[in-house]
Amino acid sequence: MHKHYLTTAGRSLLACALAATATTAAAAGDAAAAMAKVGTCVACHGADGIGKAPQYPNLQGQKAAYLEKQLRAFRSGERKDSNMNALARPLSDADIVNLSAYFEQLR
Numbered sequence: 001m002h003k004h005y006l007t008t009a010g011r012s013l014l015a016c017a018l019a020a021t022a023t024t025a026a027a028a029g030d031a032a033a034a035m036a037k038v039g040t041c042v043a044c045h046g047a048d049g050i051g052k053a054p055q056y057p058n059l060q061g062q063k064a065a066y067l068e069k070q071l072r073a074f075r076s077g078e079r080k081d082s083n084m085n086a087l088a089r090p091l092s093d094a095d096i097v098n099l100s101a102y103f104e105q106l107r
């Protein structure tokens with residue numbers, strides 16, 4: 001397991017690695033690990049993290065810590081949105097961390 005996501009250095013390293021090797025991002029760690037799940041998110045939030053319609057918020061470049069907090073709140077039902085509650089419920093803690101890292105590094 002190569003989990004760098006708990007350290008600031010890891011995040012910076014990841015962002016650099018992705019920027020430098022966008023086409024081989026699948027080898028780069030946590031954001032790459034999100035690729036298996038992110039397919040469902042982009043329908044609304046966009047492949048570039050820019051929401052596809054006015055009701056879908058932009059996630060591009062948002063702080064991962066904030067995204068993680070929102071996803072946990074959707075998962076627990078503390079934050080209510082029918083779509084997001086249903087989508088977040090099956091996510092594991094690792095999924096949430098990885099998806100948050102993915103959207104944070106989008107530019």
Ligand code: HEC
Binds near residue numbers: 057087
């Ligand atoms: C069917 C459309 C749809 C899909 C698919 C979807 N979302 Fe959302 N998402 C929304 C809507 C709508 C909101 C705003 C909810 C609200 O108003 O509170 C939202 C909000 C969010 C937020 C909070 C943003 C903020 O600024 O507070 C995050 C984080 C998020 N979504 C992540 C995801 C992730 C990760 C996925 C994929 C697992 C995903 N979404 C899939 C519709 C969607």
